[in-house]
Amino acid sequence: MTDQIKINVNGSEISSKPDQLIIEACEDSGIHIPRFCWHKRMDPVGMCRMCLVEVETPRGKALVPSCTTKVSEDLVVDTESDVVKKAQEGVLEFLLINHPLDCPVCDKAGECPLQDQTMAYGPGESRFVEDKRHFEKPIPISEIILLDRERCILCARCTRFSDEISGDPLIEFIQRGNKTQVNTFPDEPFRSYFSGNTVQICPVGALTSSSYRFKARPWDLKKVSSTSNCSSVGDSVELNVSQNKMLRILGEDNEFTNQGWLSDKGRYNFEYLHSDKRIETPILVKNSNKELTINETMELISNEILTSENPNISFIVGHNSTNEEYYALNKFVENLNKVENENTVSTTNFYLSDDYLYNGFFNDDYSLGEIKDLDSADTIILWAQDIKDNLPTLYLRIKQAVKNGKKLLIFGHTNTAIKELSEEYYGENIVTNNFEFNVDLSDIPNLSKYIDGKDVLAIIGKASPLQNVNPIFQLVKHLDQNSNLKILNCFSKGNTLGALQNLDIVKGLNEFVTEFDSSKKNIVFTVGSNPVNNSIYSHKIKEALIDSDFVVSLDLFKNETTELSDIILPTTTFGEKEGTFTNLEMRTLMQNKILPTPGSALNEWEYWLILSNKMNLLESYGTEAELNSMLCKDYIDNGNIPSFDNLNKPSNLDGILNSKTINIEVKNIDSTNLEILFVHRLYGDSSSQINSPSISMLGSERFIEMNSATYFGSYMLHSDVVTLIQENNSIQVNVNINENLPDNLLVIPINRRGFQDLNPEKKVELEAAKSREQLSVT
Amino acid sequence: MSWEKALIDKAKEIIDMYPQKRSALGPLLYLAQEKDGYISNDSIVEISNLIGITEVQVKSVASFYSMYKEEQTGKYLLSVCKSISCEINDSRSVIDSVKNFTGLENYETDTEKVFTFEEVECIGACGGAPAVQVNYETVEGLTPEKSLQMCEWLKEERPEIIVAEELQEKFGGVKSFDWAIKDNTGSSYSVPGFQNIGTAKEKS
Ligand code: SF4
Ligand code: FES
Ligand code: FES
Numbered sequence: 001m002t003d004q005i006k007i008n009v010n011g012s013e014i015s016s017k018p019d020q021l022i023i024e025a026c027e028d029s030g031i032h033i034p035r036f037c038w039h040k041r042m043d044p045v046g047m048c049r050m051c052l053v054e055v056e057t058p059r060g061k062a063l064v065p066s067c068t069t070k071v072s073e074d075l076v077v078d079t080e081s082d083v084v085k086k087a088q089e090g091v092l093e094f095l096l097i098n099h100p101l102d103c104p105v106c107d108k109a110g111e112c113p114l115q116d117q118t119m120a121y122g123p124g125e126s127r128f129v130e131d132k133r134h135f136e137k138p139i140p141i142s143e144i145i146l147l148d149r150e151r152c153i154l155c156a157r158c159t160r161f162s163d164e165i166s167g168d169p170l171i172e173f174i175q176r177g178n179k180t181q182v183n184t185f186p187d188e189p190f191r192s193y194f195s196g197n198t199v200q201i202c203p204v205g206a207l208t209s210s211s212y213r214f215k216a217r218p219w220d221l222k223k224v225s226s227t228s229n230c231s232s233v234g235d236s237v238e239l240n241v242s243q244n245k246m247l248r249i250l251g252e253d254n255e256f257t258n259q260g261w262l263s264d265k266g267r268y269n270f271e272y273l274h275s276d277k278r279i280e281t282p283i284l285v286k287n288s289n290k291e292l293t294i295n296e297t298m299e300l301i302s303n304e305i306l307t308s309e310n311p312n313i314s315f316i317v318g319h320n321s322t323n324e325e326y327y328a329l330n331k332f333v334e335n336l337n338k339v340e341n342e343n344t345v346s347t348t349n350f351y352l353s354d355d356y357l358y359n360g361f362f363n364d365d366y367s368l369g370e371i372k373d374l375d376s377a378d379t380i381i382l383w384a385q386d387i388k389d390n391l392p393t394l395y396l397r398i399k400q401a402v403k404n405g406k407k408l409l410i411f412g413h414t415n416t417a418i419k420e421l422s423e424e425y426y427g428e429n430i431v432t433n434n435f436e437f438n439v440d441l442s443d444i445p446n447l448s449k450y451i452d453g454k455d456v457l458a459i460i461g462k463a464s465p466l467q468n469v470n471p472i473f474q475l476v477k478h479l480d481q482n483s484n485l486k487i488l489n490c491f492s493k494g495n496t497l498g499a500l501q502n503l504d505i506v507k508g509l510n511e512f513v514t515e516f517d518s519s520k521k522n523i524v525f526t527v528g529s530n531p532v533n534n535s536i537y538s539h540k541i542k543e544a545l546i547d548s549d550f551v552v553s554l555d556l557f558k559n560e561t562t563e564l565s566d567i568i569l570p571t572t573t574f575g576e577k578e579g580t581f582t583n584l585e586m587r588t589l590m591q592n593k594i595l596p597t598p599g600s601a602l603n604e605w606e607y608w609l610i611l612s613n614k615m616n617l618l619e620s621y622g623t624e625a626e627l628n629s630m631l632c633k634d635y636i637d638n639g640n641i642p643s644f645d646n647l648n649k650p651s652n653l654d655g656i657l658n659s660k661t662i663n664i665e666v667k668n669i670d671s672t673n674l675e676i677l678f679v680h681r682l683y684g685d686s687s688s689q690i691n692s693p694s695i696s697m698l699g700s701e702r703f704i705e706m707n708s709a710t711y712f713g714s715y716m717l718h719s720d721v722v723t724l725i726q727e728n729n730s731i732q733v734n735v736n737i738n739e740n741l742p743d744n745l746l747v748i749p750i751n752r753r754g755f756q757d758l759n760p761e762k763k764v765e766l767e768a769a770k771s772r773e774q775l776s777v778t
Numbered sequence: 779m780s781w782e783k784a785l786i787d788k789a790k791e792i793i794d795m796y797p798q799k800r801s802a803l804g805p806l807l808y809l810a811q812e813k814d815g816y817i818s819n820d821s822i823v824e825i826s827n828l829i830g831i832t833e834v835q836v837k838s839v840a841s842f843y844s845m846y847k848e849e850q851t852g853k854y855l856l857s858v859c860k861s862i863s864c865e866i867n868d869s870r871s872v873i874d875s876v877k878n879f880t881g882l883e884n885y886e887t888d889t890e891k892v893f894t895f896e897e898v899e900c901i902g903a904c905g906g907a908p909a910v911q912v913n914y915e916t917v918e919g920l921t922p923e924k925s926l927q928m929c930e931w932l933k934e935e936r937p938e939i940i941v942a943e944e945l946q947e948k949f950g951g952v953k954s955f956d957w958a959i960k961d962n963t964g965s966s967y968s969v970p971g972f973q974n975i976g977t978a979k980e981k982s
Pocket of ligand 3 (some may be wrong): 864
């Protein structure tokens, strides 16, 4: 290949891309150069000098840092000469001058690059007899991160990450020379959605997570690769388990998805797995929570279905099931529809528990994009729900693309948090508070400049649960006519695409509510979903469930929905089951099992199987693997199927792209609410989060947002605590001012406690409550 | 204390001199220093809002450079050079006489907040060693006696504005060279007198 050049490393020739750094070129050819500060996903700084190598220059050999020096044709590099070794020893000796020898009590010991490299390249002895520098031992720099400044070797990985990658530089080097330390500004903690990444990349034990401190030794950990349910990006992760407890989740570098990074939700949302509130046996709720055996419950459920007169059976499904589980459910329902007896089932329906579900762009007409197209497109269009809160790692990819010169155009006011990344921000002058165009599309300023004839990747989804979807289609049509358009369907939650691909026809919660006919016999299954909380339809769903004849919930915890159930079936989740996951670009990845199943819980598919057997429905599978090979039959490209076998091949660890026919039947909404925008925040009150003590408090604050004109003008508020009133509901909330919002709009996080009873179609009133000081709330 | 409108306006003028807002950080820190005699956390918050970087990023720069003070200085910051040329020319005794008079150790400030004493590295006046700066206005060719007189004078007179020429005339000795342009401006408080950001003060 012409775009390769030759360089000579330690006497042998290797080829490298021109412009590559020496450290990278060597790495690609399997030659490891020790390093602390260099990280392949961040700009080099040349801070630690551990990567010194000798290169030949016209003036003889010279030591250069291989992380800041680029290769050139016929460059001669020595990574192992005596001079290099001496330099490495020297660097380590200096680093160890102030580094405490507290490895026996350090979380990093055993996987510490400083420890390992001191063993491999260190001088073996210290000549330092003076006192080491001292700082107060770990100080909390946020609710979840601790910093031990004595251990820090000043590599600037954490500070660069927070500046370059996550864009919230709340930690920096303070002071100079011997006193240099990483720190936050007083009263301004390191509150970042991505702070946990700094713990993972810190090459020493200076940054630690409160959830993992003193919990385990790396050599005692059992590890397996998997895929995170946190968002539909499907971040690649490594699960770390000791004594059958999940202790830590690390990001894995998947070139196509998360590139090693995770949001803190994705990283720390796991303690719930071992919560003592987990349901471990089937429960008969309406009989004073009596515990039953699986057999008894299955008997009850099958009888209920078989003896009810023409029942409507509804399945409200969540987004944490595996493809295999969705497929098994679909099979079960298919067979159910075939049962013929005097009480034939009248209808069966799947409703996906996601307020943002709409018909999307699938199956033909438009070409679909991948996440990696962010790096090759000229222009990125964003019309979707808040990306940073709902698809945090996709936000990192967008940020990186913008840094590399891609133009980002944002429509509407749901992505105010990343306004500063955008080239054009088409706010209230272009779209209304409920996402309808104010202007003719061809009149949008500068739009044609950025799209005409350009490669455009449009991240498109419903921006607000209540929006009319016609403008979305209008925009996409306009883009398609003028550019080389690719669409990334923006459904944000977990394995949504797996549900869409494996369930025959999927409807939304609004359909459930409107189609619900209380004059009929209703049997409702909630499958890993809690629709009585966190949805704008929650209050209506609650009424419907109360009116239902029989409700079965498959879940991990008791929650708002299970309170209304007849039977709760304990299920398994992330880490406890094996299966496949399909992300928003339809890349299918493996989710692996590393934990035992708690109590008598079963996988969802096992319930469908037992129920089928009880009802004499014929099923031909008995394991996840069999389900997997069955569902693999309907992928569109049958050469590249994401079967377990294929996904476990080393070449496919990053996942396999493939698609299936998708049928979503969501009706357009005609009621709008121009005053309120309902949003989902990263942290909320999901059962998994509130049962994970390390992060439970992060979703506890109740707040609404508005701009100051609205605050002072429309509502004439002069208090940062207000009471939100709607009919019989009143909720005390904090007000956050966000100047990027349009006038007269209130932003309400529907996944925070207390908001689920609001009627989304009605107005709310605000009343100034006493100020925080008056209430003496701290 | 947060900044008053006049100061914010001045800051905005300075910001306008740069193509990027954040480039104004250095001068704005001097404004903060001139206001309080040190870089207060309140000022850091103001600056961070004005130029759009985070508070800790401002703090990072403010704490890196030794001319930005983290603790309030006295009305007169006495910076005595301890580097090589001055050392050879007996800066030790100048240091001792200043220390004696003020009763201060390195980096200390007296309780009345009149003097802050510091030993500094070369201040670029080697030709006139030993040299001292008062609020960054340089005097060269000092002796222990002259430096004592200077301190007494400062304490008695409490001049609002310190001008190098005046100090040199009253207490200085050998000069490294003639400072070509006659400059009658000086500084008030522990900030160098810069024309372009308005910290240079005219002595009436
Ligand atoms: S805390 Fe860790 S990552 Fe940050 S500079 Fe120190 S050693 Fe590097
Ligand atoms: S890795 Fe090259 S200087 Fe740190
Ligand atoms: S050594 Fe004192 S001024 Fe240069």
